Amino acid sequence: MFDYNFHWRPVMKSLPDLLEAALLTLQVAVLAMALGIVIGLALALIRLHMRGPLLWLASSWVELARNTPALFQLFFFGFGLGAFGLHLSPYMIVLVGLTFNCAGYLAENFRGGFQAVPDTQLRASRSLGMTAWQAYTRIVIPQVLRIVYHPITNQMVWAVLMSSLGMLVGFRELSGETQFFASRTFRIFEYFAVTAVIYYVIVKLILLGSRLLATRLFRY
Amino acid sequence: MIQIRDLHKYFGKLHVLKGIDLDVDKGEVLSVIGASGSGKSTLLYCINGLEPIQQGAVEVDGTDVHAKSTDINKLRQKLGMVFQQWNSFPHLTALENVALAPKLVKGKTKAEAREIAAKQLAHVGLGEKVDVYPSALSGGQQQRLAIARALAMEPEYMLFDEATSALDPELVGEVLETMRMLAEEGMTMICVTHEMGFARDVSDRVAYFHQGVMEEIGPPAQIFGDAQSEHTQKFLANVR
Numbered sequence: 489m490f491d492y493n494f495h496w497r498p499v500m501k502s503l504p505d506l507l508e509a510a511l512l513t514l515q516v517a518v519l520a521m522a523l524g525i526v527i528g529l530a531l532a533l534i535r536l537h538m539r540g541p542l543l544w545l546a547s548s549w550v551e552l553a554r555n556t557p558a559l560f561q562l563f564f565f566g567f568g569l570g571a572f573g574l575h576l577s578p579y580m581i582v583l584v585g586l587t588f589n590c591a592g593y594l595a596e597n598f599r600g601g602f603q604a605v606p607d608t609q610l611r612a613s614r615s616l617g618m619t620a621w622q623a624y625t626r627i628v629i630p631q632v633l634r635i636v637y638h639p640i641t642n643q644m645v646w647a648v649l650m651s652s653l654g655m656l657v658g659f660r661e662l663s664g665e666t667q668f669f670a671s672r673t674f675r676i677f678e679y680f681a682v683t684a685v686i687y688y689v690i691v692k693l694i695l696l697g698s699r700l701l702a703t704r705l706f707r708y
Numbered sequence: 709m710i711q712i713r714d715l716h717k718y719f720g721k722l723h724v725l726k727g728i729d730l731d732v733d734k735g736e737v738l739s740v741i742g743a744s745g746s747g748k749s750t751l752l753y754c755i756n757g758l759e760p761i762q763q764g765a766v767e768v769d770g771t772d773v774h775a776k777s778t779d780i781n782k783l784r785q786k787l788g789m790v791f792q793q794w795n796s797f798p799h800l801t802a803l804e805n806v807a808l809a810p811k812l813v814k815g816k817t818k819a820e821a822r823e824i825a826a827k828q829l830a831h832v833g834l835g836e837k838v839d840v841y842p843s844a845l846s847g848g849q850q851q852r853l854a855i856a857r858a859l860a861m862e863p864e865y866m867l868f869d870e871a872t873s874a875l876d877p878e879l880v881g882e883v884l885e886t887m888r889m890l891a892e893e894g895m896t897m898i899c900v901t902h903e904m905g906f907a908r909d910v911s912d913r914v915a916y917f918h919q920g921v922m923e924e925i926g927p928p929a930q931i932f933g934d935a936q937s938e939h940t941q942k943f944l945a946n947v948r
Contacts, residue, residue: 606793606795608791608793608795609795609797611758611791611795612789612791612795612797612854613797614758614781614784615756615758615784615787615788615789615791615858616784616808616809616813616857616858616861617781617782617784617785617809617813617814617861618781618809618812618813619781622812622813626808626812627797630799631798631799634799706799707841708798708799708841708842708843
């Protein structure tokens with residue numbers, strides 16, 4: 489009734505390659521998040537404080553990033569732009585696509601964070617003679633960062649997992665690499681089982697690191 | 709000296725201050741009393757430029773607060789403000805709360821700023837709480853922290869916006885005591901307050917606000933003993 493024999497040796501032989509691909513996955517996810525945080529912060533501030541074309545642009549960004557499948561977003565930056573003669577490398581397609589997606593989600597987290605810090609904090613800062621810039625960077629944003637810290641961690645995990653879509657635009661990150669070996673050896677179950685474990689470990693490490701960092705950052 | 713001339717303030721269509729004329733001398737303690745919505749808190753916000761005005765002028769030591777050419781951040785160093793919701797910065801320790809503005813705004817070194825902060829915290833009786841975060845302080849302690857934070861900028865005037873209104877009754881005393889101490893040290897103060905005892909005992913003058921108009925101003929003995937305006941009499945009869 490069950491005549492499949494597990495063969496783990498091919499997987500173990502290509503484990504170094506898989507781990508290398510895992511580093512690539514982590515790299516692209518971290519970069520996308522770093523860019524996503526900066527852009528998301530800017531998008532949130534634009535949506536809270538500005539009018540006109542910039543507001544329209546920021547709102548469209550957030551809506552498209554949140555309301556369409558992430559895969560379609562990658563396809564847009566790959567095949568979509570390709571149709572107009574702009575060819576990005578698979579690495580860039582994934583980096584740009586993930587950044588676009590993360591920035592959209594983070595923008596909404598930041599917006600909620602800014603709304604959760606009372607206006608009176610800004611007033612108190614200004615009453616002490618601080619400039620608006622000083623009040624934002626020293627008083628408001630540090631408090632926002634605490635509010636959005638766990639959502640950011642969540643998004644980081646999501647970015648790692650979402651990067652697996654990269655294999656559909658030819659990017660040899662962890663999933664792409666796994667697919668490559670699996671189709672060469674036909675040990676599909678074994679390869680994806682091991683890769684699932686690698687993803688699991690990466691995410692565990694991120695969550696652990698995030699928790700440790702939180703105890704250092706937020707003593708109040 | 710603070711000089712207010714024909715000050716009008718609107719929130720949209722709502723006419724909140726209807727032509728206020730008021731001088732506050734150096735060293736004077738002025739208490740501003742009146743019902744909620746009478747415009748007394750708004751008056752303070754207009755004095756330090758946190759709210760724009762629509763007509764008239766506010767001058768602090770001859771500088772027009774609302775003129776475009778005025779460096780408002782510099783002027784605000786002269787005007788310490790204490791809020792009803794004390795607004796301590798939750799992510800900073802008591803010492804950091806007080807030391808931040810001297811460092812950022814006045815360009816003091818870290819060591820100088822910490823020294824100033826430690827001195828002011830001791831001044832308001834929080835010498836033991838230097839490294840504590842605001843969440844571990846009582847409302848009264850947080851309000852005294854806010855006073856220390858304002859004093860660290862070495863202001864020449866202090867504006868108190870209902871500094872005790874949000875406190876539990878048993879915590880009001882310690883904050884009033886701190887304000888009383890400042891008054892005795894000669895600080896110029898404008899105190900919007902509902903504490904009639906404080907207004908009577910500590911102030912040099914008391915102003916009564918009614919629906920955006922300063923109905924009456926005078927020494928406490930006159931306001932509390934011999935109020936001329938019918939509104940003032942009615943208000944005082946109700947609060948006592």
